[in-house]
Amino acid sequence: MMSPLTDVRPALFFGSGTAVASKLEAFTRLSSDDRAALGQITRNFRFVDARRDVISEGDQPRHVHLVLEGWACRYKQLPDGKRQIVSLFVPGDFCDVNVYILKTMDHSIGAISRLKVAMITAEEMSALTAERPRITQALWWHELVTAAIQREWTLNIGQRSAYERLAHLLIELHLRLNTVGRAHHGRCDFPLTQNDLADATGLTAVHVNRTLQELRRDGLIELERKQLQILDMPRLIDAAMFNPNYLHLDHDGQHLDSNE
């Protein structure tokens, strides 16, 4: 199933279903039936223009969304107009398995860049989990990792300086993109504006600007034209006090493999 070519850009080669599969395979091996089932679930999709909401605070959630292409964010807004991006979604990310249990959305999901999202019904989800235990496990893992990322963001905003905070975010995104085959040689798409970065890190856009300049001056990154290049990962990791353990990318699932 693996060719030299897929090793370079598997996502392009297999089409848009692959980001999810890549992501879930960071946890556990999937059979070709599993992968086919993911392909099935992905057939009902739509496009959302950049800067538009996929779903808004107060709406009733009807589907699980799955990002196929592009970036999205979860954000919350305060009555005084302040806005916090509380999470980012890259290809392969689910937005809340099981949301439809809740009556209303307590936050909005917005497209950062033009977005291709699958819309999955509750019925499709329960069919999937009923028939494919491997995927069910992997979805649980996905939810646990999502929660862990949210906690790391709390730590990031609560305790790290602006410099460390931005460094940390850049590394995290690079790593997440890497696991779905969207980053190579320290380089990846990076559609966030400095304004988005500000909203995600709890800083102002002006300060983000100056801090990015510092990161560039220190030879750690390049960032322009929506492309991020990490120049010195070890030093960046050090500067950010980055510990990848919270992403649980160490194939945890394998200790459950013996059961099947």
Add this chain to the structure above:
Amino acid sequence: MMSPLTDVRPALFFGSGTAVASKLEAFTRLSSDDRAALGQITRNFRFVDARRDVISEGDQPRHVHLVLEGWACRYKQLPDGKRQIVSLFVPGDFCDVNVYILKTMDHSIGAISRLKVAMITAEEMSALTAERPRITQALWWHELVTAAIQREWTLNIGQRSAYERLAHLLIELHLRLNTVGRAHHGRCDFPLTQNDLADATGLTAVHVNRTLQELRRDGLIELERKQLQILDMPRLIDAAMFNPNYLHLDHDGQHLDSNE
């Protein structure tokens, strides 16, 4: 099943199993069988002294923990010694349904006050979910609300001022305690030190101290001897820009009731 007395202090009256039931019943009605099942799962417990870890970062998670009495926190520590409390647990809260899927803990759970925690095995959890669909639904709700709280904390730390931030935290905790029958007439136990509050809000203890004094001066709260008294809830809610929607306490589950 309800007597005038239980209306005042149900937790004391029914014993320690009740906090969970109260919490889950904020989402859906439970049958007496459901409640009995929760009682079963609660039989294996232990005590943890204040300021000790229940489980530490790096450990392998073996049980789901359920707080029966006392308060606990989830925290993460940075190599430079900084510490962030990323969540708080009060009676009735589960610490990560399904953690045992992961190989290692990416954070620690520590006791704030002396703690009584139930230890639930993976087998007990799957037996419970297999037999009690109502509880399974309610556990999903619990997980979604936990995630929503984490997002709200991100917003809180990222966008609110020290004054708003503390006000917000006090309201949230009061409300959560209220749903498990641990708050009455604006009053509740509050075992957090100012140091804990600092670690939870991303402020320093000195600044927490001064900010609490402001809240007192403004006639919004009293806080001493580990007791919190909210004096003017409407004004406090206003000051904190508090919107309770993220706690999903509006009995969302009832729109699923018709299925059974």
Add this chain to the structure above:
DNA sequence: CGTCTGGTTGATACGACTCAAATTTGGTGG
């Protein structure tokens, strides 16, 4: 070519941090 969005720069202000010490509280043992 004008307009717009996103990025950059400079000057100034302020909220929260730091450091250091004093005071109060709560628990413990004589």
Add this chain to the structure above:
DNA sequence: CCACCAAATTTGAGTCGTATCAACCAGACG
């Protein structure tokens, strides 16, 4: 019941990181 100690709270003075406000610039787009 009081003396003692450690932990928690409070106070003061000085500093710093980040915010604010206001221009200005560059490239993308219609």
